[in-house]
Amino acid sequence: MKPLMTVTLAGGAKTEVLLADDIKDLSAHLGGYGRSVVWVFDSNTNKLFRQLPPSRIILESGESAKNLVSLERIISLALDEGLGRDGRIIGFGGGVVGDISSLAASLYMRGCRLTLVPTTLLSMVDASIGGKTAVDFHGMKNMIGTFYPANEVLISIDVLKSLSEREYKSGLAEVIKHALLSEDQELYKLLLARRTEILDREEETLMKLVELSLLVKKSYIERDPTETQGIRKALNLGHTFGHALESSTRFSAFSHGAAVAWGTVRALEAGVASGITDKKYASAASKLFGSFGYDLDHRIGRGEWIEYRNHLSKDKKKLGGEVQFVLLRGSGKPELHPLPWNLIQSLVMEKAIGRG
Numbered sequence: 001m002k003p004l005m006t007v008t009l010a011g012g013a014k015t016e017v018l019l020a021d022d023i024k025d026l027s028a029h030l031g032g033y034g035r036s037v038v039w040v041f042d043s044n045t046n047k048l049f050r051q052l053p054p055s056r057i058i059l060e061s062g063e064s065a066k067n068l069v070s071l072e073r074i075i076s077l078a079l080d081e082g083l084g085r086d087g088r089i090i091g092f093g094g095g096v097v098g099d100i101s102s103l104a105a106s107l108y109m110r111g112c113r114l115t116l117v118p119t120t121l122l123s124m125v126d127a128s129i130g131g132k133t134a135v136d137f138h139g140m141k142n143m144i145g146t147f148y149p150a151n152e153v154l155i156s157i158d159v160l161k162s163l164s165e166r167e168y169k170s171g172l173a174e175v176i177k178h179a180l181l182s183e184d185q186e187l188y189k190l191l192l193a194r195r196t197e198i199l200d201r202e203e204e205t206l207m208k209l210v211e212l213s214l215l216v217k218k219s220y221i222e223r224d225p226t227e228t229q230g231i232r233k234a235l236n237l238g239h240t241f242g243h244a245l246e247s248s249t250r251f252s253a254f255s256h257g258a259a260v261a262w263g264t265v266r267a268l269e270a271g272v273a274s275g276i277t278d279k280k281y282a283s284a285a286s287k288l289f290g291s292f293g294y295d296l297d298h299r300i301g302r303g304e305w306i307e308y309r310n311h312l313s314k315d316k317k318k319l320g321g322e323v324q325f326v327l328l329r330g331s332g333k334p335e336l337h338p339l340p341w342n343l344i345q346s347l348v349m350e351k352a353i354g355r356g
């Protein structure tokens with residue numbers, strides 16, 4: 001295992017991010033923890049392990065498992081296995097497994113050790129660092145949670161091979177978003193220069209891609225560890241437009257990342273219309289998303305506007321009664337702005353036939 005970076009959050013809590021050569025290297029590292037561990041998989045990520053460890057929970061795959069019942073199962077197993085505070089919960093999966101395992105680790109005996117092994121691109125570059133833990137509650141996403149950074153995050157790029165195209169592209173959109181939020185151009189240039197290798201999931205390229213993407217997230221969360229300074233809100237670029245699209249299309253037509261890609265392009269257009277974003281920059285950044293095959297031209301039907309608008313209004317990033325959008329003054333220069341409803345409507349809704 002190779003140390004990749006250390007992320008330091010509130011109270012000096014540190015997350016060591018380590019890179020494995022392959023899943024064997026990863027297993028050897030985890031094997032070193034002996035018996036005082038509880039593993040959490042889902043019904044897809046358990047298949048990545050040839051021989052499953054004895055003390056394990058296998059959750060149903062998908063968001064529906066992100067609930068208090070799953071949390072209780074993990075904590076019960078930890079108790080049955082006699083884990084102490086120095087015991088360890090290992091979350092082996094995507095963001096869902098990661099968020100529940102982290103919440104369980106933060107609560108078990110007021111906090112035990114936590115290792116995350118992210119197995120989706122989204123969880124590698126986003127969900128696994130930053131300390132946010134959660135389960136959904138009464139239909140509301142991430143309603144119950146804590147801040148509890150993992151002690152370590154172990155990344156093995158080879159696990160991405162089995163990921164579906166939809167999930168892979170979902171994570172890739174967050175990587176492109178990070179490139180736009182980065183103050184330097186390295187990630188942006190890598191995305192431009194290595195498009196084919198990235199789409200083919202070529203391992204060397206992905207290692208670099210994941211590292212650069214993590215560095216961007218690290219730079220925002222370290223400056224705003226508990227999301228109270230406004231800085232971390234920048235990571236919501238594309239999410240306000242995108243969440244409302246996901247909700248109004250019933251979470252089926254667009255993956256989370258595909259909706260974020262669409263939403264980021266709408267945010268770039270909104271920035272241009274408001275005189276904040278340079279037109280050339282917006283057009284180049286939109287082209288970058290387009291080159292990875294996202295559906296950016298989608299517009300909601302005229303009959304869907306009210307519903308879309310209601311979802312936007314519910315967005316939890318509301319501030320002082322107004323929905324705040326992350327706009328870009330340039331690469332790595334995010335700003336929060338409210339937008340007028342008529343501008344939002346003109347950006348997201350199809351034009352009336354026969355009108356200009």
Ligand SMILES: NC(=O)c1ccc[n+]([C@@H]2O[C@H](COP(=O)([O-])OP(=O)(O)OC[C@H]3O[C@@H](n4cnc5c(N)ncnc54)[C@H](O)[C@@H]3O)[C@@H](O)[C@H]2O)c1
Pocket residue numbers: 042043044045048061062063066093094095096097099119120122123126127128129130131132133142159160161162163164167170
């Ligand atoms: N804590 C945070 O900061 C943070 C940030 C972003 C998202 N999230 C949360 O993360 C969740 C989304 O994460 P996600 O996109 O990873 O979803 P996910 O965990 O549901 O994984 C997506 C799908 O991929 C499957 N899968 C995972 N790894 C695989 C692999 N290597 N091969 C084959 N299949 C595999 C899963 O079983 C699942 O069906 C949401 O609940 C979101 O709220 C948290």
